[in-house]
Amino acid sequence: MNLPEQFVEENAKIEASMPDIGIGALIDQTQHLGDTIAIDVFETGEKISYGKLADETNRIGNALLSMGIKVGDRIGLMMPNRLTYPLVWLAMMKIGAVHVPINTRYTADEVSYVAGDAGLSLAIVDPDCLSVFLDGARDHMPKDRVLVAGGEHADCASLDAVLKTAGTQTCNVVGVGPDTLANIQYTSGTTGFPKGCMLTQDYWMVLAHAARSWDAEEPKRLFSAQPYFYMDPQWITLKALMNRGCLILAPGLSSSRYIGWLKAHRAEWCMFPLLMTRQPEQPDDRTIGLKQVATFGWSGETARAFEARFGAIAREAFGMTEIGLGTYVPVFAKARAYEGSVGRAGPFRDVSVRDDDGAPVRPDQTGELWVRGRSIFKGYWNRPEATREAINADGWFRTGDLFRIDADGFLWLVGRKKDMIRRSSENIAAREVEAVLCTLREVEDAACVAVPDDLRGEEVKAYIQLKPEHTPATCPPDRIIRHCETHLAAFKVPRFVAFVEEFPRTASNKIAKAQLVEDCEDLRAGAYDRQAAGALLPG
Numbered sequence: 001m002n003l004p005e006q007f008v009e010e011n012a013k014i015e016a017s018m019p020d021i022g023i024g025a026l027i028d029q030t031q032h033l034g035d036t037i038a039i040d041v042f043e044t045g046e047k048i049s050y051g052k053l054a055d056e057t058n059r060i061g062n063a064l065l066s067m068g069i070k071v072g073d074r075i076g077l078m079m080p081n082r083l084t085y086p087l088v089w090l091a092m093m094k095i096g097a098v099h100v101p102i103n104t105r106y107t108a109d110e111v112s113y114v115a116g117d118a119g120l121s122l123a124i125v126d127p128d129c130l131s132v133f134l135d136g137a138r139d140h141m142p143k144d145r146v147l148v149a150g151g152e153h154a155d156c157a158s159l160d161a162v163l164k165t166a167g168t169q170t171c172n173v174v175g176v177g178p179d180t181l182a183n184i185q186y187t188s189g190t191t192g193f194p195k196g197c198m199l200t201q202d203y204w205m206v207l208a209h210a211a212r213s214w215d216a217e218e219p220k221r222l223f224s225a226q227p228y229f230y231m232d233p234q235w236i237t238l239k240a241l242m243n244r245g246c247l248i249l250a251p252g253l254s255s256s257r258y259i260g261w262l263k264a265h266r267a268e269w270c271m272f273p274l275l276m277t278r279q280p281e282q283p284d285d286r287t288i289g290l291k292q293v294a295t296f297g298w299s300g301e302t303a304r305a306f307e308a309r310f311g312a313i314a315r316e317a318f319g320m321t322e323i324g325l326g327t328y329v330p331v332f333a334k335a336r337a338y339e340g341s342v343g344r345a346g347p348f349r350d351v352s353v354r355d356d357d358g359a360p361v362r363p364d365q366t367g368e369l370w371v372r373g374r375s376i377f378k379g380y381w382n383r384p385e386a387t388r389e390a391i392n393a394d395g396w397f398r399t400g401d402l403f404r405i406d407a408d409g410f411l412w413l414v415g416r417k418k419d420m421i422r423r424s425s426e427n428i429a430a431r432e433v434e435a436v437l438c439t440l441r442e443v444e445d446a447a448c449v450a451v452p453d454d455l456r457g458e459e460v461k462a463y464i465q466l467k468p469e470h471t472p473a474t475c476p477p478d479r480i481i482r483h484c485e486t487h488l489a490a491f492k493v494p495r496f497v498a499f500v501e502e503f504p505r506t507a508s509n510k511i512a513k514a515q516l517v518e519d520c521e522d523l524r525a526g527a528y529d530r531q532a533a534g535a536l537l538p539g
Contacts, residue, residue: 003333004408007344010330014213014347019242023093023182023201024172026241028054033244039086039237041249042265046083050244053090060091061171063162069122071096071173072181076115076123077229078102078133081251084149084159085228086237088124093201096176099183100196101229104129105489111136113193117382118184120145124159127151178202184381185231187321193432196381197321203375207324208238210347215292216313216331218243219269223262225250226425231321232271253425255279263288270294272314273425275455277302285309292331297413297457300338318342318369318413322377322390322397326369327351327411341410349373352396353405363407366414370396419513421450422458426491433460433494436487442466442475445503447511451496451523461496461523463516465503472499477528496527 001009021029030038033050040047048056069075075097079085092099100118102111104126115123115137124147125133134143134156143155152158182204184196212218222245224236233249240247248265250258258276261267263284272293290312295303296319303314315337317328329336329343345351352360353367361367372395379387391397400418403411421428430448437446444465450458466475477497484493504515517523 002408003336004344006332007330007409010332011345011347014210017213018206018209018348021205022177023090023205023238024176026205026238027057027090027094028170028172030054030241030244036244037246038241039083039247039249040265041081041083042261043251044082048083048087053087055168056087057091057094058168058171059163059166060088061095062169063159063166064091064097064122065095065171065173066166067122067162069095069097071176072098073121074098074100074118074184076100076102076118076120076125076133076137078104078106078111078123078129079126079149079228080104080128081228081233081249082126082150083249084124086233086247086249088149089228089234090237091171093182093204094171094176095173096180098181101183101185102133103229103489104227105491106132106136107487107489108132108136109487110489112139114186115140118196122147124149125156127153130156176201178205178375181378183231183234185321187427193435194429195383195386198378198381199321200375200378203324203377204235204238206348206375207235208242210325210328211235211294212239212242213347214294214315214317214325214328214330215269217291218245219291220245221248221266221268221289222246223248223250223265223267223270225253225258225261226271227252235324236271259285259288262290268292271296272306274298274302274457275424277306278454281309286311288312298340300340304338316340316342317346318411320399323349323371323373323399324376325349326371326399336410339410339412341412343411344409345371348375351411353403353411361405363405366402366404369399369401369403369411371399372396421448421460423453423460423491424456428460428492430460433462433484433488433492436484437462437464437480439487440475440480440483442470443480444468445511447503447513447516448494449513449517449523459496460492460494461498461527462494463503464497464499465501466499477530481530493530495530496524497530498527 030050031054035049037047038050038053089099111133120141122145126149146156147159148156149159180201182201183199186194186196222240224233226232266289268289268291288310292313295314295316306314315329319325325346326349327343328346350372352370354370355361355367402414404414405411419430433448434446444467447463449461451461453459504512
């Protein structure tokens with residue numbers, strides 16, 4: 001049997017083994033595991049056993065129901081990685097509420113956008129995020145619909161107080177099923193402000209099942225460090241429950257501590273960020289308990305070096321919020337695991353590489369990746385036009401990413417068709433940063449581009465055209481940066497700032513970014529670097 005046939009056969013097995021249960025039933029079916037730890041938030045000392053998981057999610061679900069929450073109501077969660085977050089999310093799945101994750105680094109402006117766009121019925125917020133949330137959401141929801149998680153506030157109820165009066169009887173709501181909306185997951189796009197991807201409960205179950213089927217050996221200790229307001233910890237939670245394993249939850253990504261955490265907590269599986277592979281080798285690296293890691297954006301050389309260093313399997317994949325796991329390299333494809341390919345279509349997914357006219361390209365040609373399949377996203381919340389542009393009548397989603405495909409159906413990511421910047425695993429829409437820059441009264445126009453960076457992958461560079469009456473003396477880079485810090489999350493703030501007298505333009509009067517940066521060997525040259533205290537780099 002050749003490799004493409006193996007792929008088809010393996011995917012068919014994975015699809016046939018998909019459990020016919022929902023998220024609520026998955027939680028309840030694990031109760032017999034008793035004192036076995038389900039979730040361990042090691043830095044806070046918080047743990048919960050499988051025996052208590054069903055009761056606690058029921059308690060939270062019943063508390064939300066007592067507050068009038070109905071199927072389809074949107075609840076915003078703005079919290080760091082604490083035990084409360086996964087418990088509330090799982091409880092929401094039981095009662096059919098819709099999770100609206102809010103980045104804890106958002107400014108009040110960004111909170112206002114999400115709260116208003118999603119139409120929140122309730123919010124649960126960490127005390128450290130409360131002032132920013134209340135400032136941002138003040139025009140969209142009353143304070144008495146905001147619960148403080150683990151703290152007190154004069155105008156907001158405490159989540160702990162609400163839970164004290166709630167019972168642990170089952171809270172599973174009749175009618176909640178696979179197609180019930182689970183999340184409005186905001187993701188950066190090319191049209192400026194983030195768009196909310198509508199993800200169903202089946203989306204999460206399909207993603208978690210596909211991800212667990214990717215492993216050569218079923219891990220029981222699964223590690224997650226990304227914040228819960230991103231999508232990855234959510235499907236990793238379900239993967240851990242499906243494996244009847246323990247989710248080891250870290251406070252967040254840390255270059256210096258990540259590998260030490262994996263060793264200390266005997267993690268058997270994780271998503272291994274590319275940045276962490278650049279940490280210095282240690283004598284005990286081969287004693288790490290990892291069996292396999294999921295990778296995204298690695299070269300073949302990086303995968304080989306990782307496996308030699310840690311003795312664990314590394315396999316590449318490609319995914320997006322809209323599609324979940326789109327492509328993957330399985331364990332059995334070892335002969336092609338080190339070519340830098342993202343593999344072939346994953347379980348429940350069809351892929352096609354198309355030209356600008358929508359026709360499939362020939363092998364070894366480049367085109368846009370189209371994906372369709374079971375329970376990809378239902379569209380963009382409140383954005384029917386954007387949904388129609390992204391998903392055609394046959395259910396194909398246009399990813400906006402450029403791929404090359406070979407005769408065996410293996411895919412290589414060539415680049416982004418979208419105007420996106422990828423910084424330390426964060427997607428940044430250039431248009432969103434540009435829109436904020438253009439609200440500064442001295443700025444005529446702005447353009448943001450990605451600057452390659454060894455540490456973070458890419459950094460944001462802002463080109464600024466000032467209004468005729470202004471100069472860099474009247475609107476210096478530090479003013480521009482302070483303005484961005486007020487209106488954008490820290491990871492979106494440009495690192496580099498450069499001034500232009502006039503932008504090159506296309507025939508349709510759009511800024512010609514390719515022309516702006518062509519023949520520029522080092523995009524940092526001649527720019528102000530805010531990490532170097534505003535120093536002007538040599539040009």
